[in-house]
Amino acid sequence: MMNVLRRRAAPVLLLGQTAYVVLLEFAFTFLVPDTAELDHTESGSSGMLLYRVLVVVAVLGMLGGAVLLGSARVRDGIPRAVxxxxxALLALGEVAIAVAFAGSAVVGSPGPDTVISVLGILVSGCIAYSCIAEAGSAMRGAAPEASV
Known part of the structure; x- marks a missing residue:
């Protein structure tokens, strides 16, 4: 059962989470009205560049993690330490995401956002568990378990 979570469900959850991040970035970039001229709050280009780079690195890390968890051929082709x-870094990121969702759920009033936060915590927790278990297997040098 845990093998199914680690090999099949976690990669799908990671891909869904990546799509969520990409769609939110798209929405915040292109669908928000430009009020900088009215508010005189033009953001610096270097700050936006750094933010974009961090988002791209996070998305690529999540996509790579999904491939790493889901494909035995890719998993076997990458050195165990890497x-x-x-x-492990992906698991830390997922824990940070879960903490952010928990903070949102605690601060906000009960409603649809609370349900989304609880789902986000569950998804991030499952992904973090899968990453930690797989990283532990890699560190021990254990052969990957056969998929069911």
Missing amino acids: RAVWL
């Missing part, structure tokens, strides 16, 4: 570090 695989363990990549998945």
